Amino acid sequence: MPSRSACRYDLLAVDLDGTLLDRRDRIPARNREALHRAHESGVRVVLCTGRAYAETRPVLRELGLDLDAAVTVFGALVTDVRTERPLAATPMDADTGRAVAEVFLAHGYPPVWLSDGANGVDGFEFEAPRRHAGYALWRAWSACRIESRPTPLPGDLPPPLRISIIGEHDSLAEVAGSLRTQVGDRIVFNELRVPSARVTVLEAFAAGVNKWTGIRRLCNAWGIDPQRTVAIGDEVNDVDMLRSAGLGVAMGNARPEVQSAARVVTASNEECGVAQLVERVLSGEI
Structure with a gap:
């Protein structure tokens, strides 16, 4: 099992489209292996997406990790992945x-x-x-x-x-x-x-819904300092979580306004930017 001694973070929130997934809507092997290493080291890996949960389920299966929760629908729904029961929901009236x-x-x-x-x-x-x-x-x-x-x-x-x-x-x-x-x-x-x-x-x-609100719910439930979180994404609906996480990371293929909201810019989704970021985080480089 990889050592946690060098890593300064306890939760990794990962967007899907344009981030974890390539243009074929698949998880590159290098990204999958990197998230497995993070999970094995004790970092909580959370998929955090604008997709509905039904659209996220195939990605969870492809990833093949025993995850605790997923943040979907832009943070309006937080789901227990094992039971597929909602942990929190924020609908419009x-x-x-x-x-x-x-x-x-x-x-x-x-x-x-x-x-x-x-x-x-x-x-x-x-x-x-x-x-x-x-x-x-x-x-x-x-x-x-x-x-x-x-x-x-x-x-x-x-x-x-x-x-x-x-x-x-x-x-x-x-x-x-x-x-x-x-x-x-x-x-x-x-x-x-x-x-x-x-x-x-x-x-x-x-009003008030965004991906970061979903991540904060999990931090509160798991006793994680929000400043010990990493969030990585590429689109305008990722900006709140990139600005609020302890380490906000934009993809190389992200829009300019998204990159400007992040502390770090990694490689593009076609270059396995998620894996490159995870490797740096686990080594303690960032």
Whole structure:
């Protein structure tokens, strides 16, 4: 078992798309081996992603580690990996969720209402005229169990962890402006690339949600000093955790604003930047 004597950190939070995973949506062998070494040394490895838990499950299986918890849905859901039961969830309230969905529908976009997976359903989709071609790609790729519902919005929907739409960047910027004006004080939202599904997504969450809030929940539960954490990512939805972790690390393929939020920049996901970072952390170099 590797020695912990040189390592100054107790928790490693790792983003998936554009970070741990390569462009084929797989874990390179070098990255997998590095996370196994970190786990064996006593560092808590936590996958921390914007994906739904159902979309994270295949990565957990491929990684092959006996992990304790995963932070998914941008921090809105923290799950016990062994039992697959939620440890914490932060959904929008029903009124806010409906207001967000109505903004999307008013712009002609069909919203996807993601819930917690209870009763065998991960979420709900609604019809609208501006269904982007990328939506079919996401549906073909995603492991989420999505049920179609009619509009107007029914009254029996569960509280949403996330409501999202897929579209082109310029059009989504207009929708984001409406979100900011109409419900901006009740939500947070991101516009980001999803390389594995080859789409751009505008997604809304309850106010206060981000990946770092999920990591902090685990630090509190496990008695870990938040300054003894490492977080690594590549997208705008990683910025909060990179700024807040004891060591924030951006990928070489990350956007400039993400790299500027980090203390360290590692190699790209195609160059196994996660493995290179883990090797430096375990050796005590950083």
